[in-house]
Amino acid sequence: MRQRQHIPSGTLLRPWERVQLDGLLHKGEAPVRVILRAQVLALLDKGKMPLDIADFLDLSRTTPYRIEKKYREQGLKAALVEPSRPSHGRLIDEHQAVEILAMVCEAPPLGRARWTVRLATSEAMRRGIVKKVSRGPIWDLLHEGGLKPWREKNVVHPGNHPVLRGQDGGRSGNLPAPPESQGAGGVPG
Secondary structure (H helix, E strand, C coil): CCCCCCCCCCCCCCHHHHHHHHHHHHHCCCCHHHHHHHHHHHHHHCCCCHHHHHHHHCCCCCHHHHHHHHHHHHCHHHHHCCCCCCCCCCCCCHHHHHHHHHHHHCCCCCCCCCCCHHHHHHHHHHCCCCCCCCHHHHHHHHHHCCCCHHHCCCCCCCCCCHHHECCCCCECCCCCCCCCCECHHHCEC
């Protein structure tokens, strides 16, 4: 790791940049990453060593060096604000989304009581609906569709209800009677 020479206190930032950083740090309304970068610059301006700043703010050892370099080369705004990263776009197209939602509306695979995000992800890849996908986009898709199959505790899938099965696993002869509807105040009707 290269060592940086000690910068005397108050020689890194221009006076108007100090005022701008102080305002940013005392308002507390900026994103966390911007505030952390502002803290690094303020500490560097006070003459603190980059490795001490990294330890104090729990950052990687190279972060204060990178922020200082960016400040020196491109100015305060570039040092504080990270450029937006290119989006990868949607990982699941509309056709795949429909197939996955339809799959989750089916009964879960044998041996499973209900769908989980992990199960839906692996099953979508196994069926060839998607080539490769992580659980995040599947969760997002289910959430957008209002589906939470892992929470459906009261859903009865045909053939899975224990009362409907006999001791030998076959259909029970005595099916439970449906509950009578209760009107207002608990009065049947």
